[in-house]
Amino acid sequence: MDWIQFPFEVDAKVHRGEGAPTVRLRWMYTDLPFLPVGTGCVINNRVWNDDQDSDLEVGQLPRVECDFVQDARWVLPFWVQGGHICRPDWLVTGEPWPNALPPTNYTPTGIPFCCCVDQYTVHSDEVAVVAPVTPSECERWIGLGDVTGKQWVVIAPGSPALPLWRVWRRKNGLPTFYTWECPDAWDGRGRSPPFVLAPPLQPGAPVAPVYVEEVIE
Amino acid sequence: MPTVRLTGFFKDDDGHGWSETHDKDGGAAVTSLTTYLTAFHSLMQTFRRPMLGGDAFYIGCRASYRTADGTIAGDNIELDPPLRGPQTMGGVEVNMGAPNSAVKMRFRNDASTARSDVYIRGMWRQVVVAGVLDFLTSAQGVEWKARAEQYAAALVQNGYGWVGTNPATTSRGNVTTYTQTAQGTVTLTLAVTNGIAMPAAGTKLAIKFARINDSKSILNRTLVCRVNDPVTTVTTVEQIAVSDFETTGTYVATRTGHIPYAALSYYRLSGRKTGRPFGVAPGRLRAQTLH
Numbered sequence: 453m454d455w456i457q458f459p460f461e462v463d464a465k466v467h468r469g470e471g472a473p474t475v476r477l478r479w480m481y482t483d484l485p486f487l488p489v490g491t492g493c494v495i496n497n498r499v500w501n502d503d504q505d506s507d508l509e510v511g512q513l514p515r516v517e518c519d520f521v522q523d524a525r526w527v528l529p530f531w532v533q534g535g536h537i538c539r540p541d542w543l544v545t546g547e548p549w550p551n552a553l554p555p556t557n558y559t560p561t562g563i564p565f566c567c568c569v570d571q572y573t574v575h576s577d578e579v580a581v582v583a584p585v586t587p588s589e590c591e592r593w594i595g596l597g598d599v600t601g602k603q604w605v606v607i608a609p610g611s612p613a614l615p616l617w618r619v620w621r622r623k624n625g626l627p628t629f630y631t632w633e634c635p636d637a638w639d640g641r642g643r644s645p646p647f648v649l650a651p652p653l654q655p656g657a658p659v660a661p662v663y664v665e666e667v668i669e
Numbered sequence: 670m671p672t673v674r675l676t677g678f679f680k681d682d683d684g685h686g687w688s689e690t691h692d693k694d695g696g697a698a699v700t701s702l703t704t705y706l707t708a709f710h711s712l713m714q715t716f717r718r719p720m721l722g723g724d725a726f727y728i729g730c731r732a733s734y735r736t737a738d739g740t741i742a743g744d745n746i747e748l749d750p751p752l753r754g755p756q757t758m759g760g761v762e763v764n765m766g767a768p769n770s771a772v773k774m775r776f777r778n779d780a781s782t783a784r785s786d787v788y789i790r791g792m793w794r795q796v797v798v799a800g801v802l803d804f805l806t807s808a809q810g811v812e813w814k815a816r817a818e819q820y821a822a823a824l825v826q827n828g829y830g831w832v833g834t835n836p837a838t839t840s841r842g843n844v845t846t847y848t849q850t851a852q853g854t855v856t857l858t859l860a861v862t863n864g865i866a867m868p869a870a871g872t873k874l875a876i877k878f879a880r881i882n883d884s885k886s887i888l889n890r891t892l893v894c895r896v897n898d899p900v901t902t903v904t905t906v907e908q909i910a911v912s913d914f915e916t917t918g919t920y921v922a923t924r925t926g927h928i929p930y931a932a933l934s935y936y937r938l939s940g941r942k943t944g945r946p947f948g949v950a951p952g953r954l955r956a957q958t959l960h
Contacts, residue, residue, distance in 0.1 A: 454743060455678060455731055457686060457944050486729075486745040490703045494740035500676050501733055501741055502692070502832045502925070505875050505893050509739030514873060516893045516906050524945070546740065 453487050454479070454497035459526035462518035466495055468510050469549030477512065480528050484535055493543040510546030538564075671695035671734040672832055672927045673702070675709040677717060678731070678947045679791055680751070682724045685768040686946035687790050689717075691829040694927040699734050702744045706732040710746050712827065716820040720813060721754025722765035725791035728752075728947055754791065759808045766794035772802065773939035774821060776831075776930040783928050785831040787824075788941040789817065802938045814936075821933040828929055835926035840865045844881055844918040847888065853908035855888065859901055859920055867922060870898035873906065874922055881918030887911060889918065 461478035479497055487493055498504065498512040505514045512518055539547070556564050673693045680686040693705060710730050718727045728751040733743035755763060771788040778784075795809035796802060804814035842861040850856055857878070859867065868874065877891045887909060894903035 454745065455676075455688075455729075455947055457947060485749075486747050489706060489744050489746060490701065492702055492742040492744060494736070494742050496733060496741050496743040498741060500688075500690075500731060500743075501674055501735075502672070503735055503741075505873055506735075507739070507873055508741060511741050514893060514906070544742070 453482075453484070453493065455500065456481070456497055458522050458524050460499075460520060460522040462498075462512050462520050464495070464512040464518070465508070465510055466546055467549035467551075468546035472510075472546075472549040474513065478526065480526050482528060487543070491543055494546060495543065670697065670927075671699050671736070673699060673705045673732055673734045674832075675705060675829070676731045677709070677713045678728050679721070680726050680728055680946040681722075681765055681768055681791060681943075682726070683768065684946055685943035687941070687943045688947075689787065689789070691787075691824060692832050692927055693827075693829050694929065695734055698737065702732045702734065702742060706730065706744050706746060708827070712823055714752060716816070716823045718752050719755060720789065720793075720816050720820060721791045722763055722793050723754055723756040724764045725754045726751040727754075758793070758812055761795070761809060763793040763795065763809055765791055766797055768943045769940050770797060771939045771941040772796065772817070773937045774817065775934040775937070776821070776824075777932055777934050778830075778833075778928050779931040783833050784934070785833065785928070785930070786939075788939060790941055790943065797938060800938075802936055804936075817936070818933070821930075825930045825932065830927055830929035832925045833928040835924050838865065838868075838924035838926070839863075840867050840920075840922040840924075842920060844878060844888075844920050846914050847881075847911065848914075849911055850904065853910070854905045855909050855911050856897070856902050856904045857888070857894070857920075859903060867896050867900040867903065868924070870896050870900055872896045874924070876903060876920050876922045878918055878920050880916075882912070882915040884918075886918070 456479045459478070459480045461476055463474050464477035465472050466475055466477070467473060477495075494510050496511065498515075505516075507514065537543070542548075673695045674690060675693060676688050676690045678686070678688050691709070693709075695705075699705070709732065713727055713730055721727065727748070729745065729747035731743060731745045733741055736742050757763060768790070770792075771790045772792055774787045774789060776785050776787060793809050793813050795807045796804070796813050798806060798810070804810045840859075840861055841863040842859055845858045845860050847855050847857040861867070873893060873895045875891050876894050878886075878888050881888050888911060892909075893906045895906060896903050
């Protein structure tokens with residue numbers, strides 16, 4: 453978490469140790485507050501620093517090697533969960549390397565699945581996995597629908613008190629996540645979709661796929 | 670000996686943002702950035718904020734330094750809401766003028782051998798009269814200059830400064846030849862003339878080359894190079910297609926260090942570009958169809 457003036461991406465190292473891999477790091481705006489003062493996070497925006505050329509054990513690569521790309525249009529997708537940090541204690545050291553952890557799984561857009569359960573389901577559908585889904589730790593549950601040849605992904609909140617609903621429709625013929633579109637009227641901004649979908653929620657229990665009973669286009 | 674870099678962030682209410690950076694000597698080691706950050710934050714609130722126009726805001730600050738174990742550690746403060754500059758002075762509104770106009774404050778070191786400019790933006794519009802700085806005519810101009818001098822004095826007293834060339838570690842000399850490597854980079858052979866050898870093998874640093882091939886070479890510019898073993902040769906990091914070596918050139922491998930502000934030399938009206946504001950851009954957008 454750092455100050456930026458424009459979204460940009462660079463090559464960086466977030467692991468500490470011999471042979472640590474280079475990752476692509478993208479900085480984008482967020483509404484979240486900074487980490488508490490005293491955290492001393494070492495994953496920083498190097499643009500603000502005087503030293504642009506030295507090799508860092510952990511951090512952005514030197515300017516000439518980092519393949520800096522800037523684009524003011526980049527924004528975080530709204531389905532990213534803010535504030536999720538898997539291991540806060542590694543902020544000040546970098547993740548150890550090598551380690552025995554399972555590999556981090558990323559969405560096609562490069563965001564770890566643990567930060568965005570919504571997109572995980574969409575991704576699994578791409579490999580034709582339509583199976584009961586267990587509510588995740590962030591208490592979302594997810595269903596898939598197929599109505600007259602059109603597939604829908606429906607993402608609902610973990611609590612009936614939350615008004616957040618999202619409906620995605622897959623466009624024909626294109627296999628990636630980007631081909632899912634969110635109709636304007638059902639954009640997850642507090643409005644319920646104009647159809648009834650789901651059985652009562654059972655947080656913690658598996659939920660069967662949900663089928664769209666009526667589609668209003 | 671780390672240098673702590675401290676940056677203040679500002680914006681106006683018309684879509685402009687800018688930052689202002691000062692460095693502080695971190696001593697033998699920095700154990701916590703919090704002290705530096707809170708001291709700088711206090712300085713910004715006490716001395717810098719009163720110099721802002723009524724439509725300019727101090728929005729936060731950042732501290733960072735290069736740690737001993739090869740990282741850059743940083744901490745941030747963001748104010749919510751941001752602190753606005755004073756609205757009036759002597760019953761007169763003190764708003765900003767053009768966003769890119771700036772008062773250049775020229776600082777120098779003790780021996781007057783090094784200089785650094787601090788660009789103060791967001792100042793009161795009464796400070797500029799007929800295209801020049803005017804600290805005498807209006808009460809606002811007089812007051813603003815008094816506040817600027819207090820700010821400068823606080824910067825000096827608290828040991829702020831800048832990162833500049835350190836003559837004790839900067840190596841200078843000649844480039845006696847170079848060769849193209851199989852990887853497409855260039856290896857240059859250096860002959861030191863000021864008695865200061867290049868740093869240890871493997872160090873990566875920016876070196877400024879000049880006069881190679883009668884000043885006609887593509888190499889006559891600042892290039893990031895890695896020092897080889899022995900340290901009399903360096904190899905560029907970037908791939909560069911060069912022609913044959915013809916005549917000797919020169920190099921300067923600048924090494925930097927912290928130089929404290931010692932005194933304020935002068936003020937001058939200047940310009941400094943402002944950018945996109947900090948902290949007001951959208952955090953999230955609605956879903957969009959991408960093709």
